[in-house]
Amino acid sequence: MEIFLYTALFSPLLGSLFATLFAAKPKLLIAGIVPTLLLGVSFISSSVLLAHILSTGQVVHVEMMTWMEAGDLYIPFGFVVDQISVTMMMVVTLVSTVVHIYAIGYMDHDKSFNRFFAWLSAFVFSMLILVMSDNFAGLFIGWEGVGLCSWGLIGFWYYKESATWAANEAFIMNRIADLGMLVGIFLIYSNTGTLQYTEAFAALPSLDNETLTWMGIFLFIGAMGKSAQFPLHTWLADAMEGPTPVSALIHAATMVTAGVYLVIRANPLYDLIPQVGLFIASLGAFVAIFAASMALVNRDMKKIIAYSTLSQLGYMFAAAGLGAYWVALFHLMAHAFFKALLFLGAGNVMHAMDNELDPFKMGGLKKTMRGTFIMMTVASIALAGIFPLAGFFSKDLILEAAFVNHHYIIYSVLLFTAGLTAFYSFRLIALIFHGEQRYKIFGIHPHEAYKFMLVGMSPLLLLAIIAGSFKMPYYEMVTALLPATEYHVHSVAVYWAMTIGTQLLAASAILFAYKKYARNNIKVPDGSSAVEQTFVYKLLINQYYIPLIYEECLIKPYRTLSRVFWKEIDQKIIDASVDGIANRFYSTGEATRDMQSGNLSTMLKWMVAGLVVLLSLAVVFAFAASHPDDIKLLLSGLGVQ
Amino acid sequence: MLDHILSILIFFPALAGIFGLGVAKDSMRAYGTAVAFIEFALSLFLWFSFDPTVSGMQFMEELPLVPAFGINYILGVDGISLFIVVLAAFFTFIGIASLSDTKNIKNLIITLLFLQMTMVGVFLALDAIVFYLFWELSLVPMLYIIGAWGGPKRIYASVKFFLYTFTGSLVMLVGILFMAYFYYQATGVWSFAILDWYRLILPAEDLLTGDIWHMGNYQMWLFLAFFMGFAIKVPMFPFHTWLPYAHGQAPTIGSVILAAILLKMGTYALIRFLLPLFPDASVMFMFPIAILAIIMIIYTAMVAYAQEDVKQVVAYSSVSHMGVIVLGTFALNVEGISGSIFLMIGHGVVSGALFLLVGVIYDRRDTKMMKDFGGLAHVMPRYATIFGIMMMASVGLPLTINFVGEFLSLLGFYQQSHILTIFAGTAIIVGAIYMLSAYKKMFFGELTNEKNKNLPDLNKRELFALVPLVVVAIWLGIYPKPLLTPISNSVESVVQLMHDKATTDEAKRRIPSIAQEIIITKTSTKEMH
Helix, strand or coil: CHHHHHHHHHHHHHHHHHHHHCCCCCCCHHHHHHHHHHHHHHHHHHHHHHHHHHHHCCCEEEEEEEEEEECCEEEEEEEEECHHHHHHHHHHHHHHHHHHHHHHHHCCCCCCHHHHHHHHHHHHHHHHHHHHECEHHHHHHHHHHHHHHHHHHHCCCCCCHHHHHHHHHHHHHHHHHHHHHHHHHHHHHHHHCCCEHHHHHHHHHHCCHHHHHHHHHHHHHHHHHHCCCCCCCHHHHHHHHCCHHHHHHHHHHCHHHHHHHHHHHCHHHHHHCHHHHHHHHHHHHHHHHHHHHHHHHCCCHHHHHHHHHHHHHHHHHHHHHCCCHHHHHHHHHHHHHHHHHHHHHHHHHHHHCCCCCCHHHCCCCCCCCHHHHHHHHHHHHHHHCCCCCHHHHHHHHHHHHHHHCCCHHHHHHHHHHHHHHHHHHHHHHHHHHCCCCHHHHHCCCCCCCCHHHHHHHHHHHHHHHHHHHHHHHHHHHHCCCCCCCCCCCCCHHHHHHHHHHHHHHHHHHHHHHHHHHCCCCCCCCCCCCHHHHCHHHHHHHCHHHHHHHHHHHHHHHHHHHHHHHHHHHHHHHHHHHHHHHHHHHHHHHHHHHHHHCCCHHHHHHHHHHHHHHHHHHHHHHHHHHHCHHHHHHHHHHCCCC | CHHHHHHHHHHHHHHHHHHHCCCCCCCHHHHHHHHHHHHHHHHHHHHHHCCCCCCCCEEEEEEEEEHHHCEEEEEEECHHHHHHHHHHHHHHHHHHHCCCCCCCHHHHHHHHHHHHHHHHHHHHECEHHHHHHHHHHCHHHHHHHHHHHCCCCHHHHHHHHHHHHHHHHHHHHHHHHHHHHHHHHHHCCCCCEHHHHHCCCCCCCCCCCCCCCCCCCHHHHHHHHHHHHHHHHCCCCCCCCHHHHHHHHCCHHHHHHHHHHHHHHHHHHHHHHHHHHCHHHHHHCHHHHHHHHHHHHHHHHHHHHHCCEHHHHHHHHHHHHHHHHHHHHCCCCHHHHHHHHHHHHHHHHHHHHHHHHHHHHHHHHCCCEHHHCCCHHHHCHHHHHHHHHHHHHHCCCCCCHHHHHHHHHHHHHHCCCHHHHHHHHCHHHHHHHHHHHHHHHHHCCCCCCHHHCCCCCCCHHHHHHHHHHHHHHHHHHHCCHHHHHHHHHHHHHHHHHHHHHCCCHHHHHHCCCHHHHHHHHHHHHHHHC
16 A cells, blocks of 8 residues: 555655746646646545545555654654545545646646646645644645745746735745744654654643643644634735635645644644633634625635635634534535635636626626536535535534534524625625626626536536535544544434524525625626725725734834844944944054153153052052952952852 | 875865966866865765764874973864865865856965865864864955955955954953863863863852852853854854855855855854853853844844845845754754754755855846846746745755754754743744745846846856755755764764763753663653553
8 A cells, every 4th residue: 555655645746846847948738737647646546545444444654764863853754644634635636636637728828837837736745745744743844835835826926016925925924823833843742752643642641731732722823824714814815816726726625724634633632622622613613704704795706715715714623623523624625625616617707707806897607608607606505505515514514513512602603604605605606607797898708718627627516516425434434533423413303493594594695695696787886885885894895904904013013123123223233333342442542552652751651650550459459368358248249249 | 094084174175275376377267176076075085984873083183283282283073073074165166166257266266275274174173272273264265255356345344354253262262271271270281182171070150159150150251251252253143243244245155155164163163162161151051142042033034134135135144044053052952952063054055055146146237236136037037946945945944954953953942941942933934034025026026127138047057056055955854864863973972971061950950961861762662652
């Protein structure tokens, strides 16, 4: 099985290196096809590993070589394929294969086609390192690696100021969180003496609760950055500057779920500290509703989907925080499928609309873009959690987990958010595909995407529909590693009331959205309508003014302070005093030059003065030597010991 | 040959430099490259002959100079100095090979060869006087390089560099003389041999009160005297202001050698002298120095962010990274010190490469101001790629060389103080801020400046210098073991020596004993399985 592990892990790297060979050259189709094929190989290898784990239940574990060794520290490059990592591997390789196929069409006209595939495959490699490592240091390699690739891909169109700004923002904000992660790693090492998952987790129960709590907090800070949880969330919406396949793969399906993966992976730790778990769940629920509220009014198609991703990540954290790790992982998987599908569909729309992102300027696209219309609608139904699509099963489980654990506030927040989710999803669908063809006045001639792109997307379509049916087999498999708790509402009546209630809520939100936005006389908002004047609307459209606050309270002061440090402190105080001391020596020399003028009478005067000074010193010292105790007393009185 | 390989390594470049006086001007570059290559090959030969399992000194040479005063020509190499010597040879080779055409290239190459002698000498000398001689001699060629080939304010910069570091060194010389005097008092013989000094235990506590902060604590005073010399060289905050001037005015080759090797003399000396000679004082000053190091990390990173000249960004970033090195050194455990030595190598490679990269654009455009650039990625993709890789190595991305050193340094210091390590860890944030924003200003955006529209990408000579650095930066990031094993072996003996020599309880507690720790790990692993 080891050969499959290595194949799954290193084929994307090979693909990336292959594309790198042509990075600076004009578009070469082969630079896209070879990495895609190699990803297919990686997907097949992952499938073999999945089959192996399903049939035998045996974990595949290899230690490739030593990485770092100093003192007591020993870190290998070790990889493990177990029930958790194989799930992630399947999601990552499947979605990225689809996205690669799609991108061959999407990036068709881009002059940096080759470079794109070099970065994209490098990302997949880093992500696989992240999920397959058997220790925290290896996880951190992948963690930073995906951050690097995310930087390169958000800023892929590097001539755009907004894109490079967003890339740097994402990298720096993630680095803030990574410091937390690093401290968590130090904490684990200094308390357990190892960074290997199995050994470190085995040592946890003997540690005191305070240490464990800090470990949990610091690791979660790392998770908050990568998974864009409040207050480190602003980079995700800005990351939409990257090409759409990137948004689908990195900023929806895989990288942003790394934080959830970390919490799931560290479940032996979080099981011991339920108070931190509850905080994670509460923050998750907050982020779910917080992000959903911003999606309600936003007018940028990709940002709406990004906020929806953020909101769904909140769901996953809510589940993981409550100890329902397998539920979180299940939702992570289902979400990856339908969200990637939704993003890729959005990419088709963008291409058709000459990169227009405002859904108010679209409308009526279902006639020209039938395939995309169907796919995005299915993805949105799945996202809204309508039976029998994937989202229904996974999201319902999270709600049940919250309910069964008696966290009714979290439950109600998540339930209400489910309604919001259905509303904003179908607001988008209605605005893009239904109603009048408003784009005509902008002179746009939409066209459907290449057929092979649609065919490439179809596996996601299928999975968005049927992934829910994996629930039980998946539960069987993954609970070999994760706590096996089934979340059943005991009373049948309550269960049905809850399920039907949720469905009704989502369905009515969808209908409301259609009624409001599928009409024919939608106007492109220009700031004049009454709604746009309200405080709530302004708050939401400005993202609660959080980016503004960051700009004013963090970025600008940092810039000013840096300048003050340089101009005022470094140059005017530190360096000036160095020069000042030097100049003092110089000027003293100048001033005392007269002493050595060679004039006999002046020299004699100085000689007498020197004699007097020396004599008086001798007297003082002689006195001091004869009264040592008094001197000591005197000195100690002055504070000198 | 192996018996005298260290002497050969020191004096071969200088002798070749003297012969170089007779070489024709046109063939000087080829001659210099060949000499530097032989020196580099010799240093590799030393590495391969080096036994990584031995923790003590190897290839030792001894020759009496002034026997009456115990001044001897003693050389030796261990895991701590070995790789810095290899790095020095490597960079001199790369530097001379990549030298662009300048005036008086002959003098420049001869100066560089002399500089190499002094650098290698500093790292191999095991006698304090010989060490001091090389230490001071190294100032002269650098002074000449900045003063003769520098920018418009080169005289001010070079005099400042010289006087500042020289002042510090004089204080250190007083320390050296006192140390020898104490040795004489204790043993009745004079000796300047560092290995002799290692065996000398200086009292730290006041015999009556048990207090360590008292005026009669010779360890403290000697520590401060030595520290003064090293701190200016490193340069520690607030003694760092000579560095931006020196870098600002120095020619590319000067900056490369200065950042890659000369600064390491300070941090190397911290480990060679301060820690093993004064273990109690090292613990006394651990936290004050750690705080200075943290100020260095954060403050200079912010100053770097404010810079408008890309070379100054790299210069200040050097100071910031040296802060991490100092912090790792004062972790006083194997992880931290090994990390700091590894980071010396890493920082040498990365900052050297970054100065070379800045030199590339300066050669083409005669300006280093970032506002003159922007969008360079359009016309110079290869340059942008290599710069990008080195930038990522500089911000310490895993699988690049700097991560290993930074990780170990911080991990080491974490055992001493959690809070301070968190502050020091902000290095990964502030580092990313100045580097990414500088990169964005230079390479991203539209190509607006007409003068940049036809810039040629890296030529063969530049690639020849830069590609090996990229390879090293990634190779040692993925597989640091060939360096890390000998380094940590030698560091273990230093830490053990410190532990054994420590006289105060606090120092015994702070400096772990290796022998004990191995037993602890063994039992705990057994319990786990």
